[in-house]
Amino acid sequence: xxxxxxxxxxxxxxxxxGSLSRIEGTRPTATTDLVExxxxxxxxARRRDPRDARSRLVEITDAGREYCRNCEQSVGESVVPxxxxxxxxxxxxxxxxxxxxxxxxEVLSKDGEKPTRN
Numbered sequence: 001x002x003x004x005x006x007x008x009x010x011x012x013x014x015x016x017x018g019s020l021s022r023i024e025g026t027r028p029t030a031t032t033d034l035v036e037x038x039x040x041x042x043x044x045a046r047r048r049d050p051r052d053a054r055s056r057l058v059e060i061t062d063a064g065r066e067y068c069r070n071c072e073q074s075v076g077e078s079v080v081p082x083x084x085x086x087x088x089x090x091x092x093x094x095x096x097x098x099x100x101x102x103x104x105x106e107v108l109s110k111d112g113e114k115p116t117r118n
Contacts, residue, residue, distance in 0.1 A: 003071040005034060006043060006064045014059035016049070043067055 001024075008023055009015065015023075021031035035058050038044040043064035049055040060068075083091060 001034065002038065002043070003068060005031075005038070006060055006068050009044060009058060009060040010065060010068055014047070014057035016055055017058055020058060038064070 005020065005024060008020065012023075017031050017035055018028060020035070021028045024031065026034075035044060035046070039046060041063075043061060044058050045061050046056045046058055049057050083094075086094075
């Protein structure tokens with residue numbers, strides 16, 4: 001969950017905890033608890049919203065970006081053995097599918113922006 005929230009903040013920029021909760025599909029209290037922990041760990045920072053002095057925005061820090069890069073590298077390294085076990089044809093198919101997968105992720109990300117209905 002930590003990497004996912006940090007990745008969201010990295011991709012979207014500074015956002016409110018309410019928006020973060022809607023995007024991630026988590027309870028507001030769980031999101032607030034997570035943000036507080038990430039702030040203690042130096043992975044995110046909170047600042048006043050320049051459009052609304054009563055609100056605060058959450059943003060990723062340089063340490064949070066480094067955490068993301070380390071996670072991505074770890075995931076990449078864990079996939080190498082599986083990719084090495086594929087045929088050249090299967091690897092080519094995966095490479096050809098990447099643009100469609102990227103578009104699917106974009107669509108899913110945009111769906112996360114929509115308010116949920118109760």
